[in-house]
Amino acid sequence: MKTITTSIPYTNAKPHIGFAMEVVQADFFARYYRAHGEEVHFQTGTDEHGRKIERSAQKNNMSAQDYVDSLQQNFQGLLKSVNISHNRFVRTTDADHHAMAQALWRACAANGDIVQRHSQAWYDVVEEEYLGSVEEHPDPAVFGVDAANIERVDEINYVFLQSKYTDRLRDLLENDQIKVWPKHRRNEMLQLLEKGLPDVAVSRERSKLSWGIPVPGDENHVMYVWYDALTNYLTGTSTIDDQGIIVPGNAWSTEVLHCIGKGVSRFHLLLWPAMLLSADISLPKEVLIHGYITVGGTKMSKSLGNVIDPVEAAAERGSDALRWYMLKEIPTFDDCDWLPEHVAAVYASDLVNELGNLATRVWSMAQRYSGGVLSVVPGSGHTMTGEILITELAAFHEKIEQRKIHEGIQALQGMVRYANRRIEDMQPWKLAKDSEQLGEVTAFLHEMILLQGVLWRWLAAALPDSAATVATAFGVELSTMTPEVFMGEELITIQLGTDSPMLFPRDVH
């Protein structure tokens, strides 16, 4: 079994295209492992507590709950528009999440890792946010906030003793017990660990924040949003017994892959494992950290007006086209600039000209020269192509295990080009003029159809809609498409579907 997760975005803003890329990457892995026949648990969700939401709700004259409910459609709509195949969506306002966060808190507290501590901190009364401790920052000027808005607060808060886990976390990361992709992100964390981890204030006074999960046994305090949010990974995978003890489910006691953005790596590589260690719960196996989509080399921001809306981007050429760009063109771990002309060029070149055109040209020849029904024993006639196919598939799988989705897909793309070259060499349209050679033409087209079947079995992880169209048009069951079948000695009858597969129209509006 495999478990794939995404981070859960804060719902106060519209879904970010970067989050869309994150869910698409996660969805790729979910579909990839399903194609291997593995059972997959794939969860995503939304982070709905905190001061900003509370304040926005007030502005809109709504209760916080009604307000977050009204925001759900944005996120559900996004998942739909990029075709995400998750089987659990965790809202931090869900009752079972509420219970899980409290259960985890109790577990950490029982181990002596959450304690009350008197703290002195700087507080921004306008933004209603803690800026940092007085101890760490004796001069609040470093925060760049108007001094008139800064207040020094003195209060009792709950603190999670993250510092206790500094050494164990260093060991875990150094020994790859939590595998970090790419590696240099791990090094960044090790650097932080060198300085020693601080303890983390994990509660807020209810007077300052009421929209959150209450601290168990203390109605005057509410959990810090990160403590609350990270717990979602257990909510979706585990249960709580009669004693209030967390029972990790199969989905947690397996190979867990967290897909996140680089901005939240500290929380996932330090705080989260520390929380799990404290509660004596097993750790995730891998954390994949993607880069950011930039515009003109800078981050998107509302003030610059350069925000790309993922739902609109998906509507432009269809979800598969957007998914392809995000998976194949954007390097999995790196930042990448978003240029509309480039997006259009990649669509035309990779999808329209190569993948889409290959499907229609083969379909049309098979229809015209072989009457739409092709009964052939693949056998040794497919050996040459089959061996190349085996090599390329191995390269694909290896790259995907290294979490380099873009490089893996490029291996499959190489086979598409190979197919186009083969067709050029064989020139079936010439052979077909001679009725003596029609058998050879059919055998060749049969080979090209099976080849696409094998490729689309894996391309389906990136392009699920198109894969379904291809399967129908060629009348093949993708899950049976293996190199062994491709070169097998059994008769395979292919009956084409009635429609030519128009996967990627050239003209899109």
Next chain:
RNA sequence: AGCGGGGUAGAGCAGCCUGGUAGCUCGUCUGGCUCAUAACCAGGAGGUCGUUAGUUCAAAUCUAACCCCCGCUACCA
């Protein structure tokens, strides 16, 4: 400032560990083909591999210094 990543044809990247005629995709130019979504195939043009110095018969590749871009140390997909 410290640490990390990067600087290779117009754009995006690989090659660097394990030195030996500079490679891929897109774009561009020319030719071929006609099954196909004016798609496909072949070939050409285009680079003093950030700078300087060093090691070597030989350096994009190793060493040193320097310059530039980005990231992390504070929320962020």
